[in-house]
Amino acid sequence: MGPHHPSTHGVFRMVVTLDGERIVKLKPVLGYLHRNHEKIGEATSYLGSMPYTDRLDYLNAMTNNWAYAIAVEKLGGLAVPERAEYIRIILAELSRLQNHVCLAGFLLQDTGASGTPLMYAFRERENILGLFESLSGSRMMCNYQRFGGCRVDPSAEWMQQASTLVEGFGAFLDEFEELITGNEILMARTQGIGVLKAADAVAAGITGPMLRAAGVAYDIRKVDGYGFYPRFNFRVPLGAHGDTYDRYMIRILEMRESIAILRQALRDVPAGPIMDPKAKLRGFSPKPGESYGRIEGPKGEIGFYLISDGSPNPYRYRVRPPSFVNLTVLEDLCLGHTIADSVVILGSIDIVLGEVDR
Amino acid sequence: MLQNPGPAAQHSLLVSAAVLRQVAEFLRDDASLRLDYCSNVTGVDWPDKVVVETTRSTVPDPAGGPAKVTEQKTERLEPGFLEVVYHLYSMVQRHGPVVVRARTANRTDSATLPSLTPVWRSAEFQEREIFDLFGVVFTGHPDLRRILMWDGFKDYPMRRDYVEPEDYAWEPTPHGDLVEKAKRAQAQSGGAQT
Amino acid sequence: MPTITDEERSELRRHGILLTSVEELYNWGRSHSVWPLQFGLACCAIEMIAASMARFDIARFGSEVFRPSPRQADLLIVSGTVTKKMAPQVVRLWNQMAEPKYCIAMGACAISGGPFKRGYNVLKGIDRFVPVDVYIPGCPPRPEALLHGLMELQKKISGQSISGPEAPRHLRSDTNCEFPVPEFGEHDLLPPNNPEVWHVPDSSPKP
Numbered sequence: 001m002g003p004h005h006p007s008t009h010g011v012f013r014m015v016v017t018l019d020g021e022r023i024v025k026l027k028p029v030l031g032y033l034h035r036n037h038e039k040i041g042e043a044t045s046y047l048g049s050m051p052y053t054d055r056l057d058y059l060n061a062m063t064n065n066w067a068y069a070i071a072v073e074k075l076g077g078l079a080v081p082e083r084a085e086y087i088r089i090i091l092a093e094l095s096r097l098q099n100h101v102c103l104a105g106f107l108l109q110d111t112g113a114s115g116t117p118l119m120y121a122f123r124e125r126e127n128i129l130g131l132f133e134s135l136s137g138s139r140m141m142c143n144y145q146r147f148g149g150c151r152v153d154p155s156a157e158w159m160q161q162a163s164t165l166v167e168g169f170g171a172f173l174d175e176f177e178e179l180i181t182g183n184e185i186l187m188a189r190t191q192g193i194g195v196l197k198a199a200d201a202v203a204a205g206i207t208g209p210m211l212r213a214a215g216v217a218y219d220i221r222k223v224d225g226y227g228f229y230p231r232f233n234f235r236v237p238l239g240a241h242g243d244t245y246d247r248y249m250i251r252i253l254e255m256r257e258s259i260a261i262l263r264q265a266l267r268d269v270p271a272g273p274i275m276d277p278k279a280k281l282r283g284f285s286p287k288p289g290e291s292y293g294r295i296e297g298p299k300g301e302i303g304f305y306l307i308s309d310g311s312p313n314p315y316r317y318r319v320r321p322p323s324f325v326n327l328t329v330l331e332d333l334c335l336g337h338t339i340a341d342s343v344v345i346l347g348s349i350d351i352v353l354g355e356v357d358r
Numbered sequence: 359m360l361q362n363p364g365p366a367a368q369h370s371l372l373v374s375a376a377v378l379r380q381v382a383e384f385l386r387d388d389a390s391l392r393l394d395y396c397s398n399v400t401g402v403d404w405p406d407k408v409v410v411e412t413t414r415s416t417v418p419d420p421a422g423g424p425a426k427v428t429e430q431k432t433e434r435l436e437p438g439f440l441e442v443v444y445h446l447y448s449m450v451q452r453h454g455p456v457v458v459r460a461r462t463a464n465r466t467d468s469a470t471l472p473s474l475t476p477v478w479r480s481a482e483f484q485e486r487e488i489f490d491l492f493g494v495v496f497t498g499h500p501d502l503r504r505i506l507m508w509d510g511f512k513d514y515p516m517r518r519d520y521v522e523p524e525d526y527a528w529e530p531t532p533h534g535d536l537v538e539k540a541k542r543a544q545a546q547s548g549g550a551q552t
Numbered sequence: 553m554p555t556i557t558d559e560e561r562s563e564l565r566r567h568g569i570l571l572t573s574v575e576e577l578y579n580w581g582r583s584h585s586v587w588p589l590q591f592g593l594a595c596c597a598i599e600m601i602a603a604s605m606a607r608f609d610i611a612r613f614g615s616e617v618f619r620p621s622p623r624q625a626d627l628l629i630v631s632g633t634v635t636k637k638m639a640p641q642v643v644r645l646w647n648q649m650a651e652p653k654y655c656i657a658m659g660a661c662a663i664s665g666g667p668f669k670r671g672y673n674v675l676k677g678i679d680r681f682v683p684v685d686v687y688i689p690g691c692p693p694r695p696e697a698l699l700h701g702l703m704e705l706q707k708k709i710s711g712q713s714i715s716g717p718e719a720p721r722h723l724r725s726d727t728n729c730e731f732p733v734p735e736f737g738e739h740d741l742l743p744p745n746n747p748e749v750w751h752v753p754d755s756s757p758k759p
Contacts, residue, residue, distance in 0.1 A: 003638060040671060
């Protein structure tokens with residue numbers, strides 16, 4: 001199945017052995033989008049790799065940038081001003097909103113509701129992308145975070161537009177849920193399909209909404225407390241069954257929590273500088289050492305491991321991709337189900353090939 | 359225990375290949391550590407390094423004058439190795455990261471390490487990737503084959519001494535060796551299209 | 553043979569008389585119902601999907617449905633980086649599409665390898681194997697840019713004549729419609745490019 005298939009999320013191939021319609025063995029084949037990001041990272045300076053991180057998980061450029069910025073700030077011992085942290089949180093939660101809403105749309109398209117929920121999802125996503133564009137200049141590939149802060153200071157008008165969007169998003173979610181969540185076709189197609197147990201999830205290194213749907217309460221925003229997340233009051237939804245319906249519902253609930261975080265953040269954003277005054281943008285050569293920085297991206301834990309030898313380019317630049325590790329359990333989830341179910345399960349794992357193959 | 363000199367201060371533990379599996383199982387099962395989540399498995403290539411050592415010897419002058427200082431430079435070849443770095447966290451106890459490193463004996467014929475996939479399943483795909491891109495053979499891995507490049511590919515691309523195939527791409531303002539590359543590529547293809 | 557100019561034609565149309573030629577009608581039908589193949593490789597694919605959604609709506613240009621099967625599509629929008637691992641599949645899909653078929657290279661990666669040009673696994677442009685009709689630069693190009701590219705393609709199709717050297721590939725007997733599929737070699741694809749489609753561009757300094 002694949003690499004060109006109407007339902008795979010990018011160029012992904014599954015070699016499936018069938019018994020009738022039931023899946024007996026499934027081996028994923030990756031690498032169709034392997035773009036040598038890590039090798040290019042060794043040949044580019046630290047700042048020069050920032051636009052490449054946009055293209056990893058190409059739906060959430062802002063969170064990729066933030067993860068890389070955290071890793072480099074750990075490596076170089078840079079501090080980030082308060083306003084910049086708040087802005088980063090606002091953009092990360094907006095990114096999470098548009099990612100989860102995209103996932104809901106794509107998952108429903110995989111079940112067969114061809115196009116309509118996706119249209120609704122993209123309508124809201126366009127509003128968020130408009131915000132990103134007015135701030136950073138590009139809809140998707142934002143290249144916005146810098147080591148020690150952010151690149152552009154959002155104006156009060158931008159904050160106002162963001163507040164309006166957040167207020168309207170709650171109403172959109174209510175409308176979406178009314179149409180979709182209680183839908184009996186969705187429930188029949190996704191409940192009990194692709195059950196993932198908590199112990200298997202932890203052993204296989206699953207992170208993100210998939211892990212929480214299996215019942216493990218591990219959210220890096222709460223565990224590591226990076227940024228100023230400890231200041232915000234939000235809950236972490238947990239699933240009880242670990243099936244595809246739970247994974248879908250977790251994302252809907254996470255969207256509501258993101259709206260809560262955004263409301264608090266937009267209300268409390270302080271004024272001040274957005275960039276560390278001591279940080280050098282060009283000619284940045286951190287001292288020799290290494291660091292591993294990670295954040296809770298919308299798809300899971302995205303981390304960057306950097307080894308520096310004192311030169312302007314990293315010695316080793318490694319991306320820890322959430323979708324790649326989340327695919328470890330794909331075979332186990334799909335065994336015994338039909339091909340149609342495997343498509344739905346793949347949709348609920350929420351992979352994006354730019355990240356899997358780098 | 360290897361010190362990490364940078365400000366991040368994430369020190370790592372260098373473990374020899376013989377005891378790697380036991381150390382991993384200890385880290386996972388010990389009640390106070392419970393490092394049940396292997397987050398990241400990285401491969402690093404450290405090529406052979408030529409180290410120049412200078413020894414200074416002082417010979418006192420028998421006549422009582424200033425001592426003669428001679429410098430002797432010796433060159434030593436430090437053999438390179440491939441290194442695999444594991445970042446471990448504990449989901450149960452919410453701590454981490456614990457960084458474990460393991461090194462192969464050399465880069466050529468004995469680039470093997472025991473696989474930690476039986477200990478942490480999250481290492482499965484990542485160790486396959488290190489096999490694909492660096493060439494470290496993991497013994498005990500359930501399914502060790504190339505994951506990102508195609509199966510017939512012969513090189514290990516992430517190594518420092520990998521040479522890319524001659525694959526000319528147009529540059530608007532070629533300079534230096536790119537002009538030579540352009541001329542060679544044109545001569546090879548037997549015709550140019552402006 | 554006396555021909556009617558466009559001004560005279562639009563004048564007549566205003567009076568309710570529609571005059572056209574078979575060629576114009578043929579091309580009008582072909583250019584305004586181009587059905588793309590649903591072929592998204594990477595980030596540009598998301599902008600392609602956004603172009604088909606409610607805000608930018610590619611359906612009003614005739615591309616109502618994105619066909620999943622190559623046998624039913626006549627436009628291949630290569631959106632995203634083509635890697636060497638993926639290149640044989642792209643050419644195979646291209647061969648499976650029925651004539652008349654067109655190719656749009658969307659995004660910097662499909663044109664020339666894009667930001668990943670230094671990669672060992674990146675094919676430096678899909679035009680090394682497949683003849684491209686329209687190039688859309690950008691990383692990623694905005695959906696409006698894709699629509700502009702589609703309009704350029706429509707103009708190109710409208711300009712094709714039914715017979716003679718300007719005719720499209722499927723109406724001529726001297727062109728080759730089957731493109732060879734590259735194979736995986738030990739270090740690179742074999743062959744690394746298709747000599748009928750791509751030549752090394754001239755980089756000598758211009759006077």
